[in-house]
Amino acid sequence: MLSDAASSAHLDVVVGVGARPGVTEDEVLGLVGAALREAGLSDAAVTGAAVTLLATLDVRAGEPGIIGAAARLGVPVRGFGSAELAVVAVPHPSERPLAATGTASVAEAAALRGAGPGAVLLVPKRKSRRVTCAIARSVPLRPNEVSPEARLLPDTHGYIGGEPHTRPTGTIPIPSPHTTAAMDIDTSAGTSADAHDLRHHGDAEVRDEKLIDLAVNVRTNTPPAWLRERIAESLSGLAAYPDGRAARAAVAERHDLPARRVLLTAGAAEAFVLLARALPVRRAVVVHPQFTEPEAALRDAGHEVERVLLREADGFRFDPAAVPEDADLVVIGNPTNPTSVLHPAAAIASLARPGRWLVVDEAFMDAVPGERESLASRTDVPGLVVLRSLTKTWGLAGLRIGYALAAPETIAALERVQPLWPVSTPALVAAEACMAPVALMEAEEAAHRIGVERAHLLAGLAEFDEVRVVEAAEGPFVLVRIEGADAVRDRLRALGFAARRGDTFPGLDRNWLRLAVRDRVTTNRFLLALDQALLLLG
Numbered sequence: 001m002l003s004d005a006a007s008s009a010h011l012d013v014v015v016g017v018g019a020r021p022g023v024t025e026d027e028v029l030g031l032v033g034a035a036l037r038e039a040g041l042s043d044a045a046v047t048g049a050a051v052t053l054l055a056t057l058d059v060r061a062g063e064p065g066i067i068g069a070a071a072r073l074g075v076p077v078r079g080f081g082s083a084e085l086a087v088v089a090v091p092h093p094s095e096r097p098l099a100a101t102g103t104a105s106v107a108e109a110a111a112l113r114g115a116g117p118g119a120v121l122l123v124p125k126r127k128s129r130r131v132t133c134a135i136a137r138s139v140p141l142r143p144n145e146v147s148p149e150a151r152l153l154p155d156t157h158g159y160i161g162g163e164p165h166t167r168p169t170g171t172i173p174i175p176s177p178h179t180t181a182a183m184d185i186d187t188s189a190g191t192s193a194d195a196h197d198l199r200h201h202g203d204a205e206v207r208d209e210k211l212i213d214l215a216v217n218v219r220t221n222t223p224p225a226w227l228r229e230r231i232a233e234s235l236s237g238l239a240a241y242p243d244g245r246a247a248r249a250a251v252a253e254r255h256d257l258p259a260r261r262v263l264l265t266a267g268a269a270e271a272f273v274l275l276a277r278a279l280p281v282r283r284a285v286v287v288h289p290q291f292t293e294p295e296a297a298l299r300d301a302g303h304e305v306e307r308v309l310l311r312e313a314d315g316f317r318f319d320p321a322a323v324p325e326d327a328d329l330v331v332i333g334n335p336t337n338p339t340s341v342l343h344p345a346a347a348i349a350s351l352a353r354p355g356r357w358l359v360v361d362e363a364f365m366d367a368v369p370g371e372r373e374s375l376a377s378r379t380d381v382p383g384l385v386v387l388r389s390l391t392k393t394w395g396l397a398g399l400r401i402g403y404a405l406a407a408p409e410t411i412a413a414l415e416r417v418q419p420l421w422p423v424s425t426p427a428l429v430a431a432e433a434c435m436a437p438v439a440l441m442e443a444e445e446a447a448h449r450i451g452v453e454r455a456h457l458l459a460g461l462a463e464f465d466e467v468r469v470v471e472a473a474e475g476p477f478v479l480v481r482i483e484g485a486d487a488v489r490d491r492l493r494a495l496g497f498a499a500r501r502g503d504t505f506p507g508l509d510r511n512w513l514r515l516a517v518r519d520r521v522t523t524n525r526f527l528l529a530l531d532q533a534l535l536l537l538g
Contacts, residue, residue: 013041013122014053015073016111018132019060020463021527025068031126031133032069039122039135051075055114057082057106059459078114082459085109092125111136130463130531198292198299200504211498214516214526217337217364217477219446222395227433231399234429242421247428250435251403255377260408263415264423264431268363268389268402269293274414275329275385276301279357285323287332289316289339289505291361294331309507310339312481315471318343320350333361334375335368338505338514340473345373352381357410363389363402367476369447376405385410390434392476393443401427450476454517460527466534476517484537486510491533497526 015032036051054070054077061067061079070077086102090112093104103109105125112119115136123135205215223231244264252259265271276297286295287308295305308323310316316339323330330351335342352358358381365374365388376386389402401423404414423431433439454473461467461480468481479502482488489499502512518526 012052012138014111014114014136016107016134017056018106020130023065023130025065028069031128031131035123035126035133035135053114055110088112107132107134196506197504198296205498213498215498215500217516230433231426234426242425244428247431250432254435263404263411265402266400266422268387271387271404272297277417278413281329283327284329285327289507290333291337307506316341329357331359335364335475338479339470340475342474349381357383359385361387364475366393366443367447399427401431457523478515485513488533495529497529
């Protein structure tokens with residue numbers, strides 16, 4: 001006589017699958033077959049049940065290995081969006097996919113979602129090197145039955161390590177935020193023992209080789225044609241000295257500020273040099289990990305620099321209490337390069353004090369939809385200096401154009417140490433053009449696209465056990481930790497991809513890489529290369 005589980009005839013059985021890019025159909029079928037046998041469903045004629053669907057994350061639904069496996073099972077593939085899967089309670093959640101996609105287990109959530117109302121897991125998440133799999137069945141309730149789960153699942157299918165009668169909570173235990181008031185304060189910056197190469201930047205990764213670039217955070221396919229045309233038209237005026245008044249006025253109007261609060265610079269990097277030379281700083285603090293030029297410029301100008309080191313355990317989030325009260329210069333990035341963390345504007349503004357300069361590097365803020373958490377237009381924060389760059393969104397790294405926003409007396413102090421005609425005529429024309437309403441709309445659309453492509457990259461990275469991604473990335477790049485990332489980076493170079501090394505950023509070591517967000521095709525090719533690199537390195 002058949003068991004109760006087997007006597008519920010002709011009920012839908014759904015296989016949920018999570019997989020890495022490039023997985024083969026044999027790998028998928030190998031794990032699926034084992035899971036079906038575990039559920040007692042390997043012989044549909046005996047059990048009265050048959051697999052009706054293979055469900056997965058929508059970004060994986062087009063994988064040839066998944067499509068091939070479904071074809072051999074004789075079932076269709078259905079992809080669910082991460083938002084659809086995120087609301088499904090799963091018994092075996094994992095922090096990595098939760099952080100990347102909002103879905104704590106792709107296999108379990110896809111199986112339950114595909115089976116529909118009344119679904120229960122027959123086999124919870126099972127895992128091989130590149131595949132996860134779960135089996136769910138949709139079962140109608142019997143009279144006076146709250147759930148068919150106890151009827152279908154024997155004790156050996158307990159939710160916690162095979163323990164009987166344990167139930168899923170639907171939540172994953174996320175550690176509560178650590179206090180960051182105890183962040184490390186490094187006072188050794190600038191000593192001979194400092195191993196971080198502050199002058200190393202992403203362009204060095206691609207300078208001499210033809211590699212697919214994930215090391216530099218400049219948006220691809222830029223500058224756009226209309227901007228190239230405007231720049232080209234300006235060449236006829238090269239005989240005249242640059243006149244920055246129109247560009248300065250355009251920047252001021254874009255941020256609803258008077259022109260006297262704007263200083264145009266040869267990229268944001270020049271602004272760091274001007275600040276280091278112009279401001280009579282006694283105790284400078286730089287919040288790390290972040291762009292290293294601010295500290296390098298301060299050191300070159302003879303200033304001692306203290307570091308507040310944010311910690312991975314806190315998600316590299318910032319606590320104002322970590323900054324020494326008597327610091328008269330504080331530098332922080334938002335969103336921060338390389339962590340991609342977007343700090344609350346209120347938290348940063350709370351650092352302001354009489355007699356303190358608060359420098360906020362917003363070079364990547366225009367890659368954040370709506371530029372939320374920006375302080376650029378604020379005039380009520382004492383000592384505030386906001387730096388912006390047009391390099392990243394508009395592809396103008398070779399032209400050098402950025403600007404500083406600050407109180408008129410601070411702008412005047414910076415101007416006094418700035419060389420004459422520091423910004424070229426083509427750069428001034430580009431700045432004015434990028435402040436136009438139609439350009440701002442284009443930048444906003446680009447920011448939304450970056451968010452979509454970043455989610456795709458994070459979903460792919462979440463499939464790797466070896467990769468840990470910094471949560472809540474908001475910029476056009478992500479920071480990842482891989483044991484032995486320096487060797488992985490070298491292997492990726494051999495496979496044609498450049499990734500930004502992380503060990504030059506204070507607070508990080510050789511196990512970190514920064515990856516620029518690219519289009520979906522490039523990301524898929526990179527994920528395949530990463531999988532190969534990790535496999536080759538064992």
